[in-house]
Amino acid sequence: MxxxxxxxxxxxxxxxxxxxxxxxxxxxxxxxxxxxxxxxxxxxxxxxxxxxxxxxxxRDRMVVADTHAPRLSTDALLAKAVAAEPRDAVPTLAQIEAGRTRSAEFVFRLASGESESVYVNPYDGAVLGKLSVEHRLMKQIxxxxxxxxxxxxxxxxxxxxxxxxxxxxxxxxxxxxxxSAGSRRTGGVWTPRLSLAGRAxxxxxxxxxxxxxxxxxxxxxxxxxxxxxxxxxxxxxxxxSASLGYPKGAWGEAHVHSTAPGNAPHDAHAMHGMAMKMDDLPLHQTPWAVGATAMPESAGATDNATAGSRLSLDDVIALAAKSGVVDDYGIALPSSRTGVYTVSYFPADPRDERTLHIDQYSGRVLSDISYRTYGTVARAISYGTSLHMGRYFGVANQIVCSVISLGxxxxxxxxxxxxxxxxxxxxxxxxxxxxxxxxxxxxxxxxxxxxxxxxxxxxxxxxxxxxxxxxxxxxxxxxxxx
Incomplete structure (x- = not known):
């Protein structure tokens, strides 16, 4: 033997x-x-x-003094931002912050193709400044x-x-x-031998x-x-596609299109032929699980669908609040008369992630995608992302990530x-x-x-x-x- x-x-x-x-x-x-x-x-x-x-x-653009005055409506703040931009600038995103010392942020797509954030004081409507989305420091990093x-x-x-x-x-x-068989030494294995010199x-x-x-x-x-x-x-x-990320069946109701007044909706399966994905939206962050999902669209608008018939931003915020989304989220604005409002909530705890597609005319919630609808792989990746970015357990998570990275x-x-x-x-x-x-x-x-x-x-x-x-x-x- x-x-x-x-x-x-x-x-x-x-x-x-x-x-x-x-x-x-x-x-x-x-x-x-x-x-x-x-x-x-x-x-x-x-x-x-x-x-x-x-x-x-x-700080001069993102932080404001809390005057304890009532905040202006989000639609009024957007109007102030629109007035500060060129006529051909298109509003694409409203970033919603409930903090009393944070300014309101709206993102515009410029004629050059670049995007620009406009910051507005939520108490008096003063435009605090602008910031290029592409050239801001953290975007470059x-x-x-x-x-x-x-x-x-x-x-x-x-x-x-x-x-x-x-x-x-x-x-x-x-x-x-x-x-070496039976080796039990700790020096050079679990602790460095600081008494050594040179390359050793x-x-x-x-x-x-x-x-x-x-x-x-x-x-x-x-x-x-x-x-x-x-x-x-x-x-x-x-x-x-394999329902390991975002399951197809989680869309819920068959009708997932924003219906302009006077129009009948397309068949639900039409959305799968659309090229636009969630990742294409001008959101600051999009949950991994929904990034590859197709965006819903309506059958098309008619002349009866006037600008006044569109749901207001404040109504969208109220709908999001009813669904439990109240702070630090983005609302992608409809890019056409057949588009939808998209609420994207990407919090530190992945179990609270939420994506809502809302009919821009009727206010109907066409799609409500939450963590519980994710597949197994997407759930694991959501947790991994939150930990990777130092978000899951606050400053301690940031410190741990920094120690590993710098190490x-x-x-x-x-x-x-x-x-x-x-x-x-x-x-x-x-x-x-x-x-x-x-x-x-x-x-x-x-x-x-x-x-x-x-x-x-x-x-x-x-x-x-x-x-x-x-x-x-x-x-x-x-x-x-x-």
Missing amino acids: QATQSTLAPTDGEIVAERRTLWRWHFYAGLFVMPLLIVLAITGTLYCFQPQIEPMLY RNLHRGLMLGKPGELLMELAGCWTLVMIGTGVALWWPW WWRDLHAVGGVWLAIGALFFVLSGLPWSGSWGKQFKALAT LAALSVTGFVMWLKRRPSRTLGAPSRPAKRPPMRAWRGALALVGVVFPLMGLTMLAVWCLDRVAFGRRTGIGARA
Whole structure:
């Protein structure tokens, strides 16, 4: 029996070969991910504190003194904002804030195609100022976080960075794992050995810090990928169509169209042919579960449908309040005479998420989408999003997210320092490949699974493997310096 066990147990040479193979993959993943991870960490931390940062930056527009006077009606405030804009500016969004010290915000689409927020004092109707939606600081930070402000190519690059972070986490934990049988030491495993010097000190700091941050990093990646520009959109569409995201049956009544006076509604199934989705609306935030759902439209308006027959904003606010939506939500205004009012509530607790489509003429609630109508996948992603953005349990959540994010940036720095200290002059300094390739079936299977789930990642893994064979393919013995 002992002989059989010794035959099955890996030899010291095989262990070294496996570690060196893992190290090579960790090196390539880190080489690509490190600079992008620093960008993700810094922008993510800043965006996490958006609720505190924006009122400080734009205090003159967003914050007002509470005069204890009655607030003007929302329609009167919108009229003040419309008067301050060019004649060709189109109101697209009303942001509803119940706080007594917050101004009223209305978003307009300009003739140039850009959008602009207008802030109005809710007590006296004074226009406090304007702010470009596209160029405000937090919008820029969000664009950096999602795609380096490079459009689609940047989104794909950041998506790849997230996927390669999975490889970096997996290989990092495997390299950290105490490979010696019965090893019980804590120094260099759970705590860094600060008595070391040089590269060894940096290695302990990197390895121990990495394993403490591994779970948080894994959560960040898995909760962020559903929002990515390529894989995330495809996954959302798949989840929606398979009723894993927003179930089709949750629309409720067959009639889901805004009916202008004098018109009969289309068949309910007509909405599925419409190109406009919830994600296309000018909302500041849209719940993930409803982003890929089609927007309802009416059969069409007639000349009898005058502007005066449209429901007022104050009526829409009253309808939202009856449904339990009272503060910090957006109302997307109808973009045509056949459109609908869309109330989007994206609170810190995902269980309170709500989306209402309201007939702009009759005030009928055509669709009421809540968390309880979500599919299993969408519920999990909603929780993940709230935690990822530092919203779920307040300031403590923001602090935890910041510690993880900045810790990952620090790991990138320590990894870079280790590389500089080890790298020979004028070479890439990739860890040498062992002379005999170890089987590592579980590892190869895991990589194949990641490549199948994330096809773009699979293509880049294949490219890295080919490049490694062609450009950096020198084999060395397993006893080479680690």
